[in-house]
Every structure is written in structure tokens, then in C-alpha cells.
Amino acid sequence: MENETPNTTPDPEAERPEPRLEDLPEVLRLACERAGWTALTPVQSKALPSLLESRDMMVQARTGSGKTGAFVLPMLSRLDASRPECQALVLVPTRELATQVAREAEMLCGPDGPRVVAVYGGVAYGPQIDAFKQGAHIVVGTPGRVLDHLLKRSLTLEHLRMLVFDEADRMLSVGFYPDMKEVQRYLPKRRVHSSMFSATYPGHVLRLAEEFLHEPRMLSLSGAHVSVAEIAHTYYEVPAMGRERCLIRIIELEQPAQAIIFCNKKSDVHFLTAVLQQFGYDADELSADLTQAKREQVLARVRDKSLRFLVATDVAGRGIDIPDLSHVILYEPPEDREAYIHRSGRTGRAGASGEVISLVDVIQKLELVRIARLYSFELIRRELPSDESVSEVVAERLSSMLEAELRSKTPLARERMRRFLPLAGKLAEEADGRMLLAMLLDERYQGSLTAAPALPGERSGRRNERRNENRDERRDEGDRPRPEGAAKRRRRPRKRRGGGGGDQGGGGQDRQD
Template sequence: MTLSFQSLGLSEARVQELEQLGFTTPTPIQVQAIPELLKGRDMVAQSQTGTGKTAAFSLPMLESIDLKNPAVQAIILTPTRELASQVNDAIRDFNSDRRLGILTVCGGQSMDRQIRRLQRGTQIVVGTPGRVIDLLDRGDLKLDQINWVVLDEADEMLSMGFIDDVKKILKKTPSNRQTACFSATMPKQICDLVNQFLKSPVTVTIKQERVAPARIEQRVYMVPRGCPKIRALQPILALEDPEAALIFVRTRRSAAELTTHLQSAGYSVDEYHGDLSQSQRERLLQRFRQGQVRWVVATDIAARGLHVDHLSHVINYDLPDQAESYIHRIGRTGRAGNTGIAISLIQPLDRRKLNLIERKVRQKIEVSRIPSRSQIEARHLEKLQDKLREALAGERMASFLPVVRDLSEEYDPQAIAAATLQMLYDQTQPSWAALDFETPMVERPKVNKRRSSRSSKREEPQKPVIQNPSR
């Protein structure tokens, strides 16, 4: 039996708004969370990104907001500005009543403007812990009438060092508040926070039997021992030729270095990490969504809130430490009914991590060797053939037939076609043409000089011993 939003206990007006937005069938997290939250219960929900958790907590929250009261009644804490902005936009979509005030408070934006909005009246605040603390300390944000607190992406707030700020904020809210904690993973510190601040919470867990169903294809490439990882990545990019890719690295420095290297090789790529200003992030995200930038190199924390529907590839340049993080990463592709490809680069020491990931996703992932020039050339020719078939089926082909007839008087038609393909191949040949495939990707093993020195002495012919004839 297929459940509806109305069967979950939402008001008829709310259901009608959802239907106008095209939402008719709730997701599993919404089915489990919405009825319990409507009952006023605290909740701990473990669910990956893309499962509809924003609607799971915001829809019950909207049902309880008193529009006649201009005071802040609900606060949603997020780890990043981008996620705060997305949650704000989602809540606005779910609500058409202009009397509802929703405000995003985070760094990189004018605090004076945020203060003026608070003074005019705002019922829902979505913000990052740092800016919320600043406004609390100034006395411009008051939480004495808070009924709702939501911790969104709690594990990432822990990773970013916000856990103490979160505790400080929770202590300033009324004890009779309703609290919901949403997190992709549940490390010990999050469990401790739940035990300290939530009252008999109901637990909701959305298990994904296989993180990558048919819509996500997972591939793993082994980087040869001693080979620079960047050298192994470029043939992979040349073979895959992603339309839109998110490349995950471990640190900001790695993001900057990898981006610079790929840009110098002629690729359309940019970096996305915590050192960028808010305006820089927004401009890059806009360019990425419009296809002006094909690939983005990002850290895990910065990428929270970076969602692109047309993402064709997720590439783990650095494999994450936790299997849950791997699941969270690759879940960014294969959305909205599209297919997606998840690629991971591993080194021999990463075998254990890969085993943990395979157990988590309950799937064996084949490990391949770095693509060769012949493989890349073959793939490129396949794409040219596909383009040629499209052209043959198109209407514009007729305008070029007179040219072919003229050339046919002097050249063989097959030769004309081959020359045309060669021209097209040369024009579209990407940066991999300049890659060095001749030099082996494996460095020669280093020689232990000390051991070599001793062995050479042993192998050196011994001088004859001349005995003293007087003895």
C-alpha cells in the first residue's frame, strides 16, 4: 500500500501545497519521522543525504508555528552556510503564507541586516553555530520562546568542531522544547549529546541495503606502488570524460594543488573548500550548475550543501576513512532518476578501507588497472562514432552532400569519410594526448645504500694474506 502525505497526519492545506510542488508520495524517512514529530516527540534520525530529511522535520515544524507570534519559535542548526541556505529555500517552498518569517544567519553575510530582520520578527531561524552564538552573545537573538530545535548533519558539526557551540545553544533554549537530531553517522560524541539533551527520543534509521543500486556504478582503480596519484588520475579522467564531476580530497591544500594541476592540463575545473568566501562559493556553485565549470574539487565539509542534479560522476581522489562517508559521497550522483558513476582511486595501503566499504555496501567492487592509451583512444573513437550516427540521422546533413559529391570525383568516398573523422578527432582530442604513457607508472625500488655498501664489500675479491716468513 502506497502512503500519502495526508495519511501521515499533515493538514489538508499543507498537503495541497505539496501536491502543487509535485510531491505526492513520501520517502521512507518522511513516513517514519513525520507522524512521530507531529506527536511532539524528540527524535534521533540516521539517514543519508538525498533521502528527504529536510521535509521530514520542516513539515511537522510548519504545522506548529504560531504565525501571530513574531518571536523565534524554531531554530535549525547546520554545519555550513550552503546547507543553511538550502534548508531555508526548502522551507519557503513548503510554505506559501507570507506571514511566516524565515531567516538564515551565518558568516559571510551582513550581521546588521540579520539583526534588523530579527527585530522585525522571525519565527524560524536557520543558521550555523558560530553566527548563532555571536547573535546570542550580543543579545539580538532570543531563544526563550523556542519550541523546536533541529540539529541537521550533526556528525559534520562534530567534525568541524562545533559541538561545544551546539551544546551552548541548547542550554539557552527552554527545557520543554522539541528536539530532533538528524545525522548520516552516529559517532560516540553525538550519542553522548543525544543522551544529554533529548528526552526519550524515538529512533529512526533508514537502512540502505545497497547504497548503489542499478543507477550508480562503482569503479575502483589501483594506483601502482610508487606512482604519483595525480598521474594516475588523468588517464582515468580521459577515459571517463565526466560531464559534471565532484572530486573529493582530504584537505584544502590538496584541493588547491589538484585544481591547479588539472587546470594547467587544460581541464575545466575549480576548487571548493572552507578558505573561499561566501560570495566565491556562490559564484562557483552557479557556474557549476550552469555547466560553465565541469568538475569541482572539494573537501567533505565544504561539499555539504553542494548539490547538483546533473552530477554524472563522483570521484574519490582520497578515499574517506569511514564507510559511511563513502556512502554519503557517492549518493550525490544517480539522483532524480538519473544514472551515475562513482570512481575511487586506491593505493595498496587502502585495501583494508576498501574491504570495509564493500562490507558496508554489501557489494564486491572490481579493482581495475589505470587505463592505457589504447583504451582511451578506443573510447574516444566510440564517442565519435556515436556523434556520427547522430549527424547521419539529422536534417543538417543534406547541406553537406554537394561538398561530398564534388570531392567524390577526385577521392574515394571512404577516404573522404576517414579524413573527416580524422579532422574531428584531432579537434576534439582532449588533454590526455599529451600524457606520457611510455614511462612506466611504477618507480624503481630504492636501493638501501648501507646494505648495498656491505654487500659490495663482501663481493670484493679478497687480497691475499702474506704471512710473515720469520714466524
């Protein structure tokens, strides 16, 4: 079955006594003292024995569980601080997380231990290159900027000993998979001790593990039992007015690979579908107003993953099997308590993980709590993201996307682009000019929202890659000098065949790289 854990085995020594802080080697105990830790967290005590023995691992752990300590502490016993070279690489999805992990790693390493550098886009290369020259032992960075340094040869992974993927599920939602595969090409030919930390292990994360880890052992904080089938029930408290704008902010932050959004009323379905489409998202609706033929057509797009967001009433709540559906979003709680179970049951199917997100006001929150008590599941409250935090996430996502595209440009294309550097600088100095730049960036970003981020092993992702390769080949051909007379031949009008089918890949929107 596709969603079963690939090539993972439970740790046969999971039943052995878990180490206490005082049982650790001295260098690790001193690190914990520097951090002010008086005891190990569950994820640390369970993961450390295997990690210290250089076993590849998949660890299911949420933010705030102490997972950074779980993968940094083994580095202290494995890395050689006397050798000025990168020996550990930690890949993370955002610059904020890179800064946070690097700060905690510096605290654990201390002044005489391995040196740490945070590497991410949107800032100057100079300080990061200087840190490499001084001999950064632990590099914590986003895949895109790490890849930039590898291409520039300012960073080498020749001496790498440990590789960590932190919050792998979020990394894929940002769309870093192509960059992660590129980084993999620069890894040493020998085996590198690798581990993965993720809050959930849906199918695409499991497939990623299979590509990067060697016979990993799975560790779940649910005890000795290994469980990848998990539905997280979360909620956001939103104001009564402007609920649709709150949903957009949540979607921007969460970046669901694919979701069903449930509404109680047909009017809300129509309205919300229009709002999502206006914001550039690939969304369609399903309600009792549609004919059966139209319903089947929409559901077929959901099943083959060509539709990212389905907005529906409870017509779609029963009897629909959509593999690997990552999210179910409740625009408001259902009027019938039992309907919550039917709605949430659309995700987490066939052994996969999933998440149910509910939007509630003060009164609806009380009803949601009663539903949770009735069906005995845990509710997780999340803070509604601010416009500022969403802007930061969008800026980082767009920067990564544009940096990836810039790396793919030919030298001649880069030379052509330099003509516009004076104009770009001039526009950046004026308010009206900055608005023009913002317009171009917005159009580019909206074009990336029409499909979910490319995930490993998906047919649509491979199809998009082939489309991009063909487009790049056409672009490269356009950059090459043409023989005399070729320009005239190009200006000659061409007859359309087959009713204007033409080239479907060249004039469309670019996919997110």
C-alpha cells in the first residue's frame, strides 16, 4: 500500500531503559548545563541512543518538544572542532527556524565547541561566505540558499558526517523538494548519518524518507508503537466578520497540498470559491446545485490531484475516498455533531496523516469543545497568523522560487537581464516604482498558487518538470545565435493546426520551482 512506511523498522531496542541526563557522556552533560536543562525531554531520551549509534531515524515530534537538542547533542560527540570544515548540515523550511535552530545549537556547542552558521535567502552572501571560510562545522539553512552556496563552491559537503531534515512536512509545503534533490547530488558518495524530524508523516514525507535515508528506524512519541496514521484536530479563533480573509491567511501559512473546505450553506460555498479564485488559488465548488455529471467531473479533478481546493457542503462529506488528502478545513463547525466525524474522515485515510482545521468564533468554540469531548479527541489551539507574519512567509517563499529560477538561467539570459538592473534600482527608490515591482512580484506569486507544491513521486510533479524542461530547452534555443535569415523565417506567420491547440507549455504560467 502506497502510504505504508517504506523500509522503516521499529527500533528493536526500544524497550531498553531510556537514558537520563546524568547518564550522558560528559560533553553532552556540559552542553545541557549551558542550556539550563535539568532533565531530558521525551523525544531526546528516546532518540538519543539510536542517534548516538549513527542509526538513520525518522522521528515524529512537534515544535517545542525538544527535537533540536535531540539532533544537536549527538553532533557534539561526532564532530571534530579542530577541523575547519562543514561536518553537519541541518535543512529547515524557513529563515526564522534556521535562526532559532542555529541559536540553540550555538548555546549547546558553547564557545569552544563546533561553530554554527545560519544560512538563508533574502540577505547578503558575504557574511555567510566569511563564516564558511572561518570553518563553520554546523550549517543550518534553507535548501535554496544552501544550494546557491554549493553552486558557487563557497560551501562543500565533502567532509559531511551528519544530515538532518527538520520539519520535513513543512519543507515540502514550501516547495523545496527540487532543491533538496539538487543538494543530494553534492553529498559524499559514502553513507552519511541522516535523520528526519517531522510533526506528521503523510505519504509524500514517507516517500521523501525513502529517497534520503538508509533503512531508517521510526520513532513516535506515542510509545513503543509506531504510528504514522494521525489526524491532528486544530482550530483558530476568528472574528465573526472577515472570516474569509482569516482563511486566506491560514492557507498562506499552512500551504496545504490539497484540501476540502466544508461550509454549512450553499451561499458560503459560492462566495468562498470566488474569494479563493480571486486570490489566485485553484479552487472549485461542490454543492447540491450541481448536476451529477458536474459533481463527478469536479471529484475526478480532486482524485487526480489537478484540483487543489474543493469547497463543499456536506454533499461531499460522505462516501468519498481521496488518497493522501492532507487537510480538511471547516469554514465553520457543522450544525450536526456527527457531521464533524464524517467531514474529518476525508483525511488521514489508508494509514496517512492528516489535519482538520476548524474556524470558530467565541460561541462556536464552545460547541467544538463539546464535540471533542463527545468523540474523545484532543483539540489544538493555534494563534491566527497576522498579516505581517504571512507577508514574511510569502516573501521567503517567493524569494526561494525566484532564486531557483535565477540558478536555471543561461549566461546569455543573465546578460540580457542586466539591462534592467538600472531600472530596477530606480524603481526601488520611488514609491510608485516600488508599487510597480510589487505588482510584478504579486503576479509571479499568484501564478504559483494554481497548483500544490510539487511533491516526490507524484505524476503531476513529474509532468510539470517535463513541461519546464521543454520550456527551458526552447529558452536555451532562443539564447543561441541564429543563422542569417532565421529571424525572417520566425516572423513568417504560421498556420494553426487542430483548432489552435498550439504549445501548451510555452505560454502558460511557470510552475513553482
